[in-house]
Amino acid sequence: MTENEPGAASDRNTHSENGPAYRSGFVAVVGRPNVGKSTLINALIGTHVAIASSRPETTRKAIRGILTTDGAQLVLVDTPGIHRPRTLLGQRLNDIVDDSLSEVDEIAVLLPADQEIGPGDRRIIARLRSQFARTSGDGAVAWRIPLIAIVTKIDGLTREQLISKMTQIDELANFTEIVPVSALTGDNLDEVRKVLIGHMPQGPQMYPDDQVSEERPKESIAELVRGAFLEELDDELPHSLAVVVDSIDYPDAGDGERGGTGSAKAQVAVSIYVERDSQKPIIIGRRAEHLVFVKKKLRTPVNRIVGCKAHLDLHVKVAKEWQSDPKQLERLGF
Ligand SMILES: Nc1nc2c(ncn2[C@@H]2O[C@H](COP(=O)(O)OP(=O)(O)OP(=O)(O)O)[C@@H](O)[C@H]2O)c(=O)[nH]1
Numbered sequence: 295m296t297e298n299e300p301g302a303a304s305d306r307n308t309h310s311e312n313g314p315a316y317r318s319g320f321v322a323v324v325g326r327p328n329v330g331k332s333t334l335i336n337a338l339i340g341t342h343v344a345i346a347s348s349r350p351e352t353t354r355k356a357i358r359g360i361l362t363t364d365g366a367q368l369v370l371v372d373t374p375g376i377h378r379p380r381t382l383l384g385q386r387l388n389d390i391v392d393d394s395l396s397e398v399d400e401i402a403v404l405l406p407a408d409q410e411i412g413p414g415d416r417r418i419i420a421r422l423r424s425q426f427a428r429t430s431g432d433g434a435v436a437w438r439i440p441l442i443a444i445v446t447k448i449d450g451l452t453r454e455q456l457i458s459k460m461t462q463i464d465e466l467a468n469f470t471e472i473v474p475v476s477a478l479t480g481d482n483l484d485e486v487r488k489v490l491i492g493h494m495p496q497g498p499q500m501y502p503d504d505q506v507s508e509e510r511p512k513e514s515i516a517e518l519v520r521g522a523f524l525e526e527l528d529d530e531l532p533h534s535l536a537v538v539v540d541s542i543d544y545p546d547a548g549d550g551e552r553g554g555t556g557s558a559k560a561q562v563a564v565s566i567y568v569e570r571d572s573q574k575p576i577i578i579g580r581r582a583e584h585l586v587f588v589k590k591k592l593r594t595p596v597n598r599i600v601g602c603k604a605h606l607d608l609h610v611k612v613a614k615e616w617q618s619d620p621k622q623l624e625r626l627g628f
């Protein structure tokens with residue numbers, strides 16, 4: 295049997311003596327702002343790894359969520375929504391998407407069922423074409439890695455509407471596969487997992503079974519705090535927020551044992567930056583009500599991340615016009 299004999303290579307790639315081989319790799323999850331990327335990743339993994347909100351441009355970093363099944367491990371890379379940037383921050387966010395596309399095994403393009411396909415979607419496809427399309431000798435265009443279209447938010451659509459949507463998406467590009475889903479109701483989530491795993495190359499398990507994210511404690515807590523404020527504040531202000539966890543001070547081993555129940559707490563120092571002085575009181579709220587709400591809401595998840603009881607110390611600060619200032623952006627981690 296030669297290397298080139300039909301079937302030989304593919305058999306070796308997908309099966310071992312003990313059944314199907316383990317598959318693993320990276321999936322970039324891309325799409326316009328607000329199409330449901332972060333919500334879908336949380337639903338696929340079954341736990342909260344990325345913040346999601348009704349406001350566009352919620353995600354600002356390539357958060358890596360880890361989905362582990364019996365036969366595969368996928369690293370789902372959440373990305374900021376691709377959009378026309380209005381600020382330096384916007385440009386940086388688009389750059390983050392470019393970076394996260396550079397070394398992936400598969401791309402999931404999300405298109406929302408409740409909106410028409412628009413110029414934003416076409417721009418994204420054009421960009422992916424320039425980077426990932428390959429024209430073969432006979433002029434046919436193929437993708438260098440699988441490009442899966444995921445039709446999100448299908449709850450609320452009739453069957454006819456969904457079929458028509460799938461047809462339009464099929465005409466948008468020659469996707470490797472198109473799969474509809476509702477992250478809200480869980481409808482077809484299993485199929486999305488199956489499709490994404492099915493197109494992964496063979497590879498080893500990279501993370502322990504119970505690890506759901508690659509974020510470090512400081513990063514996870516900063517995102518949780520920003521997410522809680524996004525939820526609590528109902529105007530344009532959330533866009534002006536940047537959150538940095540400056541330090542986590544763990545109690546000494548001796549302190550934790552005092553009284554037998556671990557009365558000493560870890561101290562988590564958090565800076566919340568706004569763009570202007572006038573925004574500070576809005577973030578803090580009357581009688582500090584927003585700070586109190588956020589601390590209360592995050593008590594349990596922060597304790598879990600830190601690994602013991604923790605006290606969140608929230609400081610609201612001003613970083614003048616940070617979204618357009620290269621120095622400030624760098625300081626804030628962009
Ligand atoms: N009806 C419905 N709403 C959804 C679904 N998935 C997400 N949403 C809502 O869509 C909004 C945006 O969700 P996100 O997951 O934050 O979207 P995103 O694409 O990550 O947004 P950016 O990070 O800003 O690019 C939120 O209000 C979600 O609740 C779904 O399956 N059905």
Ligand SMILES: [Mg+2]
Nearest residue numbers: 331332352353
């Ligand atoms: Mg997001």
